[in-house]
Amino acid sequence: MSVASATTGQALPVAGGRATAAEVRRLSRGHRLRLAAVGVVGIVSTAVDLIPPVAIGYLVDRVRAGTADLGTVLTVTAVMALSGVLGAAGTAVAIVHATRVYHAVLAALRERLVSRAMLLPQHLVERAGTGDLISRSSDDVTAVADAAPAVIPALTVSAFTIVVSLGGLAALEWPYAAAFAVVLPVYALAMRWYLRTGPRVYRAERAAMSARAQQILESQRGYATVLGFGLAERRHRTVLTDSWGVAVQSLRARTVLSMLNARLNLGECLSLAAVLVVGFVLVDHGSSTVGGATTAMLLVLRLLGPVNQLLFVVDTLQSALASLSRVIGVVTIPTVDAADATTTPTDPMDEVDPTHEVDPMDPADTATAVRLREVAFRYADGPPVLDGIDLDIPDGQHLAIVGPSGAGKTTLAAVIAGVRRPDDGTVTRPRRTAVITQEVHVFAGALRENLTLAAPDATDRDIRAALETTGAADLLDLSADALDTVVGTGGHPLTDAQAQQLALARLFLADPELAILDEATAEAGSAHAERLDRASEAVLAGRTGIVIAHRLSQAATCDRIVVMDAGRVIETGTHDELLTAGGTYARLWAVWQAGQHISANR
Numbered sequence: 001m002s003v004a005s006a007t008t009g010q011a012l013p014v015a016g017g018r019a020t021a022a023e024v025r026r027l028s029r030g031h032r033l034r035l036a037a038v039g040v041v042g043i044v045s046t047a048v049d050l051i052p053p054v055a056i057g058y059l060v061d062r063v064r065a066g067t068a069d070l071g072t073v074l075t076v077t078a079v080m081a082l083s084g085v086l087g088a089a090g091t092a093v094a095i096v097h098a099t100r101v102y103h104a105v106l107a108a109l110r111e112r113l114v115s116r117a118m119l120l121p122q123h124l125v126e127r128a129g130t131g132d133l134i135s136r137s138s139d140d141v142t143a144v145a146d147a148a149p150a151v152i153p154a155l156t157v158s159a160f161t162i163v164v165s166l167g168g169l170a171a172l173e174w175p176y177a178a179a180f181a182v183v184l185p186v187y188a189l190a191m192r193w194y195l196r197t198g199p200r201v202y203r204a205e206r207a208a209m210s211a212r213a214q215q216i217l218e219s220q221r222g223y224a225t226v227l228g229f230g231l232a233e234r235r236h237r238t239v240l241t242d243s244w245g246v247a248v249q250s251l252r253a254r255t256v257l258s259m260l261n262a263r264l265n266l267g268e269c270l271s272l273a274a275v276l277v278v279g280f281v282l283v284d285h286g287s288s289t290v291g292g293a294t295t296a297m298l299l300v301l302r303l304l305g306p307v308n309q310l311l312f313v314v315d316t317l318q319s320a321l322a323s324l325s326r327v328i329g330v331v332t333i334p335t336v337d338a339a340d341a342t343t344t345p346t347d348p349m350d351e352v353d354p355t356h357e358v359d360p361m362d363p364a365d366t367a368t369a370v371r372l373r374e375v376a377f378r379y380a381d382g383p384p385v386l387d388g389i390d391l392d393i394p395d396g397q398h399l400a401i402v403g404p405s406g407a408g409k410t411t412l413a414a415v416i417a418g419v420r421r422p423d424d425g426t427v428t429r430p431r432r433t434a435v436i437t438q439e440v441h442v443f444a445g446a447l448r449e450n451l452t453l454a455a456p457d458a459t460d461r462d463i464r465a466a467l468e469t470t471g472a473a474d475l476l477d478l479s480a481d482a483l484d485t486v487v488g489t490g491g492h493p494l495t496d497a498q499a500q501q502l503a504l505a506r507l508f509l510a511d512p513e514l515a516i517l518d519e520a521t522a523e524a525g526s527a528h529a530e531r532l533d534r535a536s537e538a539v540l541a542g543r544t545g546i547v548i549a550h551r552l553s554q555a556a557t558c559d560r561i562v563v564m565d566a567g568r569v570i571e572t573g574t575h576d577e578l579l580t581a582g583g584t585y586a587r588l589w590a591v592w593q594a595g596q597h598i599s600a601n602r
């Protein structure tokens with residue numbers, strides 16, 4: 001893909017409120033007891049925090065009545081100090097435990113995100129651009145983690161303080177609580193305005209960050225192309241434009257925050273004035289003492305902090321929720337693994353459903369391992385690559401797909417494997433399907449880890465048997481460390497042939513019902529090709545197999561051959577039938593055989 005054409009397409013899905021809540025509930029299932037304890041400790045410690053205002057009011061009344069002596073002052077001070085210590089200790093305990101739960105849930109979410117990201121349907125990631133996925137697993141996860149210091153105290157303490165203090169005001173004299181309640185609509189309006197404005201602004205900020213990440217990533221990936229075509233200046237301008245977009249969106253977000261601040265200040269002034277006026281009237285009418293009015297004012301002052309904190313935290317909470325819904329949007333995409341016993345064009349982008357269930361294969365069809373009906377596929381807005389493909393592969397059959405370069409063989413293999421989703425038609429495959437693609441990846445790590453990726457329970461004996469079966473036992477001689485030999489980036493280098501043998505042994509250990517082999521690098525006639533052909537046959541024995549036959553020697557040994565051209569199946573039959581028919585396969589075979597003779601005679 002050229003750098004210039006790399007654009008962010010349709011973004012990955014964002015989970016709705018219900019899906020987000022369901023996923024958070026699921027992830028925090030193991031922490032319910034701890035959360036209940038946090039609730040109890042939080043309420044008790046905020047109730048204890050009410051003691052100082054009441055004690056000061058009591059002292060004011062005693063002083064006014066002339067009955068306060070040093071003993072009264074000392075007793076009141078001691079009670080206040082004790083309640084302060086107990087309240088603070090309880091609050092600290094509640095916050096520490098709530099923080100632990102928060103981070104445990106976040107760690108579980110992060111793990112899920114990483115494992116899900118590996119299994120995402122390829123077309124979704126390609127369509128959205130990898131920058132979107134990277135931004136979600138970095139910026140968004142960080143935003144959720146960074147929210148903890150603000151959100152946790154607000155949710156665990158402020159909410160309780162508000163409820164308990166309002167109760168205290170009402171118990172003192174109901175008009176005090178009423179005076180505060182009269183001002184609540186000011187807060188409610190501020191909140192309503194903010195909830196309407198905030199999420200939109202934060203989403204735009206995050207989307208701008210994703211777009212910037214995508215552009216930076218593309219510039220780095222296409223470094224050689226950028227230099228080769230003299231695109232550096234243009235790429236620089238694109239990144240600058242996207243960075244400016246982030247700055248503009250961030251500025252909007254901060255402006256919204258300032259406007260929320262102004263509204264909260266107004267609510268603060270009005271509530272203090274209201275309670276002061278009510279206190280004056282009540283004292284004037286003799287229905288409250290000056291000490292009672294003092295307690296009421298102290299309670300309102302005490303309320304303002306948590307109310308502001310809670311409303312302020314809505315800002316951080318909104319931002320964190322926007323990020324959380326983007327992370328959970330990825331986590332709840334049905335993966336290639338989970339979604340696809342049957343693939344239809346229904347796009348997981350259309351609906352993110354965490355309870356997505358897979359239709360089991362029709363029991364009546366158990367003799368048919370693979371079934372394709374009217375399958376059509378195209379890459380993005382390109383021309384059709386597969387068109388009206390119908391295919392049935394009986395259980396245990398080995399099918400070869402042959403055809404000229406660009407005929408659509410690899411694409412068909414990807415659609416059958418569920419790596420790509422057809423635009424039209426249906427694909428049915430066994431649940432346990434594994435594919436070896438043309439690009440074999442060797443993971444940095446021990447040979448053993450590389451082999452047991454898809455079979456974590458395999459013993460060393462199983463691994464050795466797999467290596468023997470696939471003719472790859474010499475991988476054990478790479479170093480004295482045998483299965484502990486570190487391979488991949490920074491480790492022992494593997495040749496293409498060794499990487500392919502490793503992939504075949506890995507597939508053998510995974511023991512899939514359907515194995516799809518699309519390995520292409522071996523040159524026909526070479527010793528390596530013959531060795532790979534034998535390994536492929538050993539891997540396919542006893543299971544259904546599809547071989548994208550880049551060498552016709554592979555096709556000749558299969559039970560059946562499908563010939564493709566321009567995205568369509570043009571011939572199908574056994575090797576002998578197709579030779580007798582004298583069509584495209586017969587011509588390809590003749591050309592291939594001639595090539596073999598030439599190579600042999602060289």
Ligand SMILES: Nc1ncnc2c1ncn2[C@@H]1O[C@H](COP(=O)(O)OP(=O)(O)OP(=O)(O)O)[C@@H](O)[C@H]1O
Nearest residue numbers: 379382385403404405406407408409410411412550
């Ligand atoms: N990721 C992609 N994006 C866009 N077009 C693609 C992509 N992969 C393949 N194509 C196009 O789809 C068509 C079919 O390609 P495909 O690789 O499936 O053919 P093939 O028969 O396997 O060819 P080969 O034998 O050379 O591997 C080609 O025109 C190719 O350029």
